Each structure stands twice: as structure tokens, then as C-alpha cells.
Amino acid sequence: MTRDDAFAQFLLRMGDNTLILGHRVSEWCGHAPVLEEDIALANTALDLIGQTQMWLGLAGEVQGQGKSADDLAFLRDAWDFRNVLLCEVPNGDFGRTLMRQFLFDAWHSIQLGRLMKSSDERVAAIAEKASKEVAYHLERSADTVVGLGDGTEESHRRMQEALDYLWPYVGEMFQSDEADAEMVKAGIAPDPASLREEYDALISRILSDATLTIPDSSFAHKGGRTGAMHTEHLGHLLTQMQWLQRAYPGAKW
Amino acid sequence: MYAQMIKSEATQDDPEKLAAFQARIDAGEKIEPKDWMPEGYRKTLIRQIGQHAHSEIVGQLPEGNWITRAPTLERKAILLAKVQDEAGHGLYLYCAAETLGVSRDEITEMLLDGRMKYSSIFNYPTLNWADIGAVGWLVDGAAIMNQVPLQRTSFGPYSRAMIRICKEESFHQRQGYDAIRKMAEGTPEQKKMAQDALNRLWYPSLMMFGPSDKDSVHSAQSMKWKIKMNTNDELRQKFVDQTVPQAEYLGLTVPDENLKWNEERGHYDYTDPDWSEFFDVIQGNGPCNVDRLADRNKAWDDGAWVRDGLLAHAKKKAARQHAAE
Ligand SMILES: [Fe+2]
Ligand SMILES: [Fe+2]
Numbered sequence: 238m239t240r241d242d243a244f245a246q247f248l249l250r251m252g253d254n255t256l257i258l259g260h261r262v263s264e265w266c267g268h269a270p271v272l273e274e275d276i277a278l279a280n281t282a283l284d285l286i287g288q289t290q291m292w293l294g295l296a297g298e299v300q301g302q303g304k305s306a307d308d309l310a311f312l313r314d315a316w317d318f319r320n321v322l323l324c325e326v327p328n329g330d331f332g333r334t335l336m337r338q339f340l341f342d343a344w345h346s347i348q349l350g351r352l353m354k355s356s357d358e359r360v361a362a363i364a365e366k367a368s369k370e371v372a373y374h375l376e377r378s379a380d381t382v383v384g385l386g387d388g389t390e391e392s393h394r395r396m397q398e399a400l401d402y403l404w405p406y407v408g409e410m411f412q413s414d415e416a417d418a419e420m421v422k423a424g425i426a427p428d429p430a431s432l433r434e435e436y437d438a439l440i441s442r443i444l445s446d447a448t449l450t451i452p453d454s455s456f457a458h459k460g461g462r463t464g465a466m467h468t469e470h471l472g473h474l475l476t477q478m479q480w481l482q483r484a485y486p487g488a489k490w
Numbered sequence: 491m492y493a494q495m496i497k498s499e500a501t502q503d504d505p506e507k508l509a510a511f512q513a514r515i516d517a518g519e520k521i522e523p524k525d526w527m528p529e530g531y532r533k534t535l536i537r538q539i540g541q542h543a544h545s546e547i548v549g550q551l552p553e554g555n556w557i558t559r560a561p562t563l564e565r566k567a568i569l570l571a572k573v574q575d576e577a578g579h580g581l582y583l584y585c586a587a588e589t590l591g592v593s594r595d596e597i598t599e600m601l602l603d604g605r606m607k608y609s610s611i612f613n614y615p616t617l618n619w620a621d622i623g624a625v626g627w628l629v630d631g632a633a634i635m636n637q638v639p640l641q642r643t644s645f646g647p648y649s650r651a652m653i654r655i656c657k658e659e660s661f662h663q664r665q666g667y668d669a670i671r672k673m674a675e676g677t678p679e680q681k682k683m684a685q686d687a688l689n690r691l692w693y694p695s696l697m698m699f700g701p702s703d704k705d706s707v708h709s710a711q712s713m714k715w716k717i718k719m720n721t722n723d724e725l726r727q728k729f730v731d732q733t734v735p736q737a738e739y740l741g742l743t744v745p746d747e748n749l750k751w752n753e754e755r756g757h758y759d760y761t762d763p764d765w766s767e768f769f770d771v772i773q774g775n776g777p778c779n780v781d782r783l784a785d786r787n788k789a790w791d792d793g794a795w796v797r798d799g800l801l802a803h804a805k806k807k808a809a810r811q812h813a814a815e
Contacts, residue, residue, distance in 0.1 A: 266554035270793020279574035286567045307562045384803040392799025481561040488677050490561040
């Protein structure tokens with residue numbers, strides 16, 4: 238694997254995470270439990286789509302095959318997507334959506350903090366811009382997880398169920414491969430495993446405030462960030478997201 | 491126009507107070523929530539602001555219908571930002587209604603059980619991507635026609651909400667026009683989508699201004715109170731005059747065989763929408779009424795545990811803080 242291949246892989250991972258999660262969050266539009274949440278969810282989705290444009294734009298540049306961010310978003314098939322599985326699991330109820338957001342935001346904020354020191358200026362600049370948005374996402378999702386975890390008996394139960402369901406998808410964010418090793422060597426991105434300690438400390442604090450229990454299992458599903466095996470859900474998501482571009486090839490929108 | 495057929499309340503207040511109130515309005519003063527106001531003025535405003543707010547909220551649904559299918563990242567971002575703005579408009583307007591003594595929960599319940607209405611336009615479906623452009627161009631365009639004059643309305647909080655909202659609505663309209671222009675200038679299929687959108691949304695957009703003046707029985711009192719600034723037909727004519735040249739520029743055909751410039755009047759002559767269809771939609775028989783209300787009800791019911799949970803947490807937190815002091 239050349240360094241550019243590894244770099245492109247890394248950028249796809251960043252951009253596909255934000256693309257797929259942004260898409261999932263946008264599915265809530267007009268259906269949230271309160272108006273303030275409708276606004277906040279749309280805002281989160283909007284930030285994530287904006288970040289996607291930057292990450293995938295740079296990925297296209299590094300690949301050097303003349304592909305735009307839109308080409309990458311709308312014209313790849315599932316096996317070429319590199320997002321972690323956590324981002325593609327269906328929304329479930331509002332509790333699961335917010336728990337997924339929190340578990341991702343916590344990782345995302347730490348990752349972006351490290352990427353601000355990247356040896357690649359373009360990566361550092363994107364991370365800098367995104368980290369401000371993500372700090373706000375994390376503040377909001379953490380507050381909501383605490384509020385609902387430590388709310389009523391029902392909200393507590395639902396949040397614990399959400400955590401139990403999503404927990405096996407957390408570990409993948411910290412797995413690494415050859416491409417990651419290449420990024421570490423080039424000083425572009427940190428070793429994913431090196432984020433775990435800070436992550437565990439952060440989520441333990443919030444989840445304990447939320448009176449929730451982290452499942453006693455370190456089992457982790459994998460296959461998203463390598464593209465080896467996505468969930469069945471991704472294909473359906475892409476079917477919807479890519480439909481117009483696929484049905485009317487070459488049209489300008 | 492997001493408020494249609496607002497019934498003004500008859501008022502049975504002290505004639506002296508009424509006269510003084512009317513004098514303030516005639517002098518162009520703003521009425522603020524703490525000021526004395528006739529009960530009819532208050533009730534009519536709650537109905538009008540409420541209907542406008544509900545329209546912003548229900549209006550998220552036909553546009554949200556395309557967020558997950560937006561054809562580019564930029565279009566998706568623009569649409570998300572617009573829908574987020576609309577939810578924000580709902581929020582300002584609910585706050586304006588609250589100053590008149592009706593809580594957001596109360597007014598929401600009235601939408602959900604059908605006691606209050608929202609604009610008829612949102613009971614029409616969005617069927618192809620050009621509809622998203624057409625909604626911005628026509629629906630936001632029609633809303634602006636009505637809301638720009640309402641910036642001068644007599645009720646302070648409503649007027650201020652309108653000033654804030656109008657800026658964003660003009661932005662939506664420009665973006666909508668840009669989106670449909672892309673389609674009208676695109677491939678034959680895209681052009682077909684754009685024409686199809688205009689065909690379906692033209693008359694429903696004209697209906698947004700409410701029935702003809704001759705059938706509009708509630709206008710006089712509202713106009714006297716400056717909570718309605720122009721008649722329905724005035725605004726509709728203005729909208730037609732503004733929109734027809736834009737459609738021509740796009741190379742799209744307005745679906746009205748009788749449409750033609752009337753030199754003498756200095757306006758376009760046009761065909762009125764089918765008012766029986768309008769009344770059907772208002773009565774609940776539009777193509778999407780049942781689904782729209784069911785969607786809003788489901789969101790509200792499914793969200794009950796979230797609202798309860800957050801409230802319970804806020805109470806616990808306050809109690810803990812209190813105990814610590
Ligand atoms: Fe609006
Ligand atoms: Fe708008």
C-alpha cells in the first residue's frame with residue numbers, strides 16, 4: 238500500500254463516517270420529540286454533511302482520478318464505503334439515535350483534536366473547523382444522554398437498551414490496519430488504538446452521570462472501516478441517497 | 491401566505507377603551523403583550539399566529555421528504571439548512587403566541603387534534619426533485635408576499651417575528667429559484683420534472699392567499715386592526731405579476747390558458763384556482779392531510795417519553811441543587 242493509497246483510505250474513513258451518520262440524522266427531519274430537537278438534529282446533520290464535503294473533496298484530490306466529493310458520495314457501491322458500522326445502524330428510537338450520536342461524538346472530538354496537529358496542513362485545517370462544530374455536538378448529545386438516562390424509569394430503560402445495542406459497535410473505532418500504520422508513520426493521523434483511554438474516561442464519566450451501565454463485554458463488530466463487511470442496512474441507505482444520481486447519470490443538479 | 495381564512499372574533503369591550511385602542515393602531519403604534527387589547531384582537535391573533543406557526547412545522551414534512559434523496563451534497567446541505575430555518579420560524583411564532591397567553595403545548599395539541607389548521611399548500615405532495623425548487627420559488631415566494639406587509643402589523647411580537655423571518659424567506663426563495671433553474675436548463679428529463687412541478691404546484695400556490703375577496707368575510711375587522719394588511723386578491727395578483735415573468739425566463743409554461751398581460755389594468759389576467767378543491771383541502775380532504783397529521787401525531791406521541799424524561803431530570807437536578815445549598 239502506497240502512502241497516497243493509505244492517505245486516501247484514511248480520508249474516505251473520515252468522510253464516510255460523517256456522510257453516513259449525517260444521512261441517518263437527517264432522516265429525523267420533522268419527526269423529533271420537540272421542536273428544539275428538530276432544529277438541533279438538522280443542525281448536526283448539516284455540520285456533518287459540510288464536513289463530508291471537505292473530507293471527500295480532499296480524498297478525491299489525493300486519489301488523483303478527478304473524482305469530486307459528489308462522485309465519491311453518490312457513485313460508489315457499498316463495498317467501497319469505509320465508515321464504521323456504528324454510523325450506519327438504523328436510527329431506532331430517539332434514545333438510540335442520541336446514544337449513537339454521543340458514542341460517535343466522543344470519538345470524533347478526540348480524533349479531531351489529534352488531527353489538528355496533523356503533519357498535513359489540509360487535514361489540520363479541516364479538523365480545526367470541524368472540531369468547533371463537534372465540540373457542540375458532543376455537549377448536546379452528552380447532556381441529552383444524561384438527561385434521559387437520569388430521567389424517568391422509562392427513559393432510563395430505553396437509554397440502557399440503546400447502550401446495550403450499540404456497545405458492540407464501539408470497538409471498531411479503535412481498530413487499526415496497515416493504512417493506519419502508514420498514517421502514523423507520516424504523522425498525518427494518530428493510531429486509532431491510542432484514542433481509547435481518553436475515550437473510555439470521557440464516556441465513563443458521562444454514562445455514570447446518566448446512571449447507565451457500560452456492558453461488561455469487549456466484543457466488537459468489524460468490517461465497516463475496512464469495507465470487508467458492512468451491515469445489511471447500508472445498501473438500503475445508499476439506494477435512497479444515490480437514487481437520483483444513478484437514475485439520471487450525467488445530469489447537473 | 492400561511493394563514494388562510496382567519497375568522498376574526500367579534501368583540502364586546504368597553505367602547506371607550508376600544509376607541510382608544512383603535513386610535514393607537516391608527517397612529518401606527520405597536521401593541522405590546524402587557525397593553526390592554528380587545529379579547530377579539532387577542533383571539534384572532536392567536537389563531538393567525540398559531541396557524542402560521544403550524545404551517546412552518548408541517549411544512550417541514552414535504553421538504554423533508556427529499557432530504558434523504560437530495561442529488562448532491564450541496565443541495566442536501568441547502569435543504570437541511572432551509573428546513574432548519576422553518577423549524578426556527580415555528581419556534582419564534584410559538585413564542586409570539588405565548589405572549590398572548592397560550593402555551594406551546596396547548597397550541598400544539600390544537601394542531602394535533604385538528605382544532606387549528608395550517609396552510610393548505612402543505613397538504614400537497616412533493617413528487618419529484620424539482621418540487622423542492624418549486625416550493626422555495628413559489629411557496630416561500632407566496633409567503634413573502636404576505637409577510638413583508640405583516641412586518642408592519644400592529645402587534646409588536648408578531649411584527650418583530652416577521653422581520654426576522656422575512657430575511658430568511660427571501661433567501662429560501664432565491665435558492666429555490668436557483669434549484670429549479672438548474673432543472674429547467676438541464677436534461678430533457680430534468681426539464682420535464684420542472685414543468686411537472688409547476689403544473690402541480692401553481693394553483694395550490696395561488697390558493698395560499700385564501701378565497702376571493704368577495705367570499706372573504708372576515709377581512710374587514712382584521713384589516714382595521716392591522717393584523718391583515720392587504721386583501722387576498724391584491725396579494726394573489728401581485729404574486730402572479732411577479733411570478734409569470736420568472737416562469738417565462740425559465741422557459742416553463744404556467745398551466746393557465748387564460749393567462750395574459752392586460753395592458754389596461756397593468757396586470758396579468760389569470761384563472762382563479764378551483765375553489766371547490768380548496769375547500770376540500772381545508773376540510774381535510776387534500777391529498778396529504780391525513781398523512782401529515784398522522785406524522786405530526788406520531789412524532790408527538792413517540793416523543794412523549796423523551797419530553798417526560800428530560801423534564802424529570804431537570805426537576806431532579808433542581809432538587810439536588812436546592813439540597814446542596
Ligand atoms: Fe418559514
Ligand atoms: Fe421558508
